[in-house]
Amino acid sequence: MREKIVHYFSKIALLSEDEASAIKNSAVVKNYAKGTVLVHEGQFSKETFFVLKGLIRQYNLTEGEEKTTAFFTEEQWVMALNNLEGDNPSPYYWVCEEDSVLLLGNDDSAQIIFNQFPRLESLARKIVENTFADYQQTILNYLTDSPEQRYLRLLESRPDLIQRIPQYQLASYIGVKPESLSRIRKRLTKKP
Incomplete structure (x- = not known):
């Protein structure tokens, strides 16, 4: 180490x-x-x-x-x-x-x-x-940035982090409640 x-x-x-x-x-x-x-x-x-x-x-x-x-x-x-x-x-x-x-x-x-x-x-x-x-x-x-932009920026710059932290911490980090993060994710999966 x-x-x-x-x-x-x-x-x-x-x-x-x-x-x-x-x-x-x-x-x-x-x-x-x-x-x-x-x-x-x-x-x-x-x-x-x-x-x-x-x-x-x-x-x-x-x-x-x-x-x-x-x-x-x-x-x-x-x-x-x-x-x-x-x-x-x-x-x-x-x-x-x-x-x-x-x-x-x-x-x-x-x-x-x-x-x-x-x-x-x-x-x-x-x-x-x-x-x-x-x-x-x-x-x-x-x-x-908007919360959606913060989430997208995080996906781009630190994709491994998304897999390592619970959704409620991720939501807090981008400045939204967990329910709002779920809506952001859902909206993004529907985009072409």
Whole structure:
């Protein structure tokens, strides 16, 4: 599993043997059972996670109802971009929706590697920038697309996700009730 994180970094920039070895040797990899809550709303946490295997769901509670705001799968970072220092309480929950294998990270451990290998800090910055850009695009799509367009976009960009999550979570993610999602699916199957 540790090789996966080295492979991920290598796709961003060519790593020296020492850099690859430092990443691999410093990686903290943990297994989590389905249903494990990684972060609770209101919790202070400096942790970031890299999904090596599994599925993490991000949601808020609004008037007692879960509102799914993100799904993270293999080779995605789970991080609170508004709270990289860990000094603000989390506004959401992160929960494992499948048995998951995650790489754990935080700023303290990253600084140790950055001091030894300064080039890795710029790689980490690029990862945060890419993650932020992905979040921004997701928010823009959510604000401008209809629920049907959101569903179609998800079918196109992440078809595997549709098979991995329950319909009520999918409905919440695209901003509708499960009955409305059923109508959207039905309408789409009737289109030529």
